[in-house]
Amino acid sequence: MTSLSHWVRLRPTMLSDLDFVISVEQDAANRPFITPWERTQHEGAVRFPDFRHFIVEAGPGYASAGFVILQGCRNPHHSVELKRIVLQPKGQGLGRACVRLLAQMAFRDLGAHRFWLDVKSLNARAQALYRSEGFVEEGRLRDSVRTEDGYDSLIVMSMLDSEYEALSEARQKGAA
Template sequence: MNLRLRPTMLSDLDFVISVEQDQANLPFITPWERTQHEGAVRFPDFRHFIVETGAQYEPAGFVILQGCRNPHRSVELKRLVLLPEDQGHGLGRACVRLLALMAFRDLGAHRFWLDVKSLNERALALYRSEGFVEEGRLRESVRTAEGYDSLVVMSLLAHEHSALLHERGLGAA
């Protein structure tokens, strides 16, 4: 699979907003204002990327890491959003694997973590299959059109990631 993460430019933010506002994605995320994305593009504690795939590396979504300068070496996968037509083909898994490598190898993370809405069963299954462990739930912490949803906090530690890479025959990070 052709996949690359290209640093987001301010000129990409119309695309980012459109992916975030897509009706198929809205139930699973809490959209940001444009100024929040601008800050994430500019602030060194964040890494904001456009996901590009295919033969021509067409934009397929975006990802955000936060805590890249965290003194406790705890990096958050803040957002992973793909175009609906690019979902269900392994691109999300490829992104998670690439981001985990980036967090542990490039950013020196000890802990790579995220939160995900409990109704997002597909994402929960993906994260579990990639070695993330549920740490707890923030019960009914997010308003939805139907009421409230809980956030599931999950993480992957550096030694767990190394063991996963070893199992896959890829060596240590």
């Protein structure tokens, strides 16, 4: 399978994109790993300046491949949250490419000191990705989200600006 990571871009979500956003959230492959929002919550995230809601476009023709949401973009403590990342094609490097773009946006564009997220404990694939991209586990919110089978815990992970800079420098040296 060809890697999509070379052809990934984020564009601001428009209200006309919300049918697509809802369909990606409702996809059976994504539902176990997220807590879907109602349309009005997405409308609020598109409109409210503390959020950044983006459509992920990927591949040679930049087809819509998912969406991402950042929250805390105006946080006075410079703590930006990766609120949601939901993608359709799996296993093609798209998640990694998005996480790198979002970390760059959080630290370089939004001036974050801390970039953080929470991930369901059953989502081992996402946890491995976040760890490999420099996120550190901070703790667990035990049985904090209801699932079809009971409850799941959330794992809180973060990266600090100094860690991001060190990782970026190491990557540049490795590419040279």
